[in-house]
Amino acid sequence: MRQPLVAGNWKMNGSRAMAKELIEGLKAGIGEVSKARMAVCPTFVHLPEVASLLEGSSIQFGSQDVCDRVGTGAFTGEVSGEMLKEFGCTYAIVGHSERRSLYGESDEFVAQKFAAARQAGLKPILCVGETLEEREGGITEEVVGRQLDAVIELEGVEALADGVIAYEPVWAIGTGRTATPEQAQETHAFIRGKIAALDAEVAGKVQILYGGSMKPDNAAELMAKPDIDGGLIGGASLKAADFLAIGKAAG
Ligand code: 13P
Secondary structure (H helix, E strand, C coil): CCCCEEEEECCCCCCHHHHHHHHHHHHHHHHHCCCCEEEEECCCCCHHHHHHHCCCCCCEEEECCCCCCCCCCCCCCCCCHHHHHHCCCCEEEECCHHHHHHCCCCHHHHHHHHHHHHHCCCEEEEEECCCHHHHHCCCHHHHHHHHHHHHHHHHCHHHHHHCEEEECCHHHCCCCCCCCHHHHHHHHHHHHHHHHCCCHHHHHHCEEEEECCCCCCCHHHHHCCCCCCEEEECHHHHCHHHHHHHHHHCC
């Protein structure tokens, strides 16, 4: 019922040449991905090029961030959801742990970004996840619950049905240390259960992706879990063969 989604977060990587080569590679192989929807999230500057390369393709694309405000105005350095929508973006990642930890984005600020993206007609990909210290302190659910609550309080639980959730344990990002399928499933089930307690229909609909060192060799067992509906992929999304292999692993 929930279509798997495999989205690539390029982070601050890429060049025009690399983007072209990677997108050509993905277009050449996408026919072999039967079940999953695939998407890429390049940097803002690479978006127009990626948009034009993907014209007519089933591969979707999105941004890695979005301004928390709607409309236009004196907000130097910011890019609005409307601008991203005009370029054909489907998604906007919000609240990635790198933005939360390196750029000081709070739960409330991330919720504003979720709201702004949604208002522009984008699907926000809301990233949540705990640090190693928080996991070892036994407060994973408290942290993830708080991150979700900020959006639910601002926008209502129904808003989550317009977006995607990505559970990305911070200790698994870029470390090669993946959560076990059981660990990931446990938190995914917690997230879905928390939403279900408020609205069962939304809980049944919302895609919950796993992110954190997902690779071709561990993707299938992660995505086989009942509450894991795909992946948000960093490093492995920069190689067409690896990213496509993860797409195929979704079934
Ligand atoms: P890696 O796949 O490189 O661990 O990154 C995951 C991530 O942060 C995706 O948003």
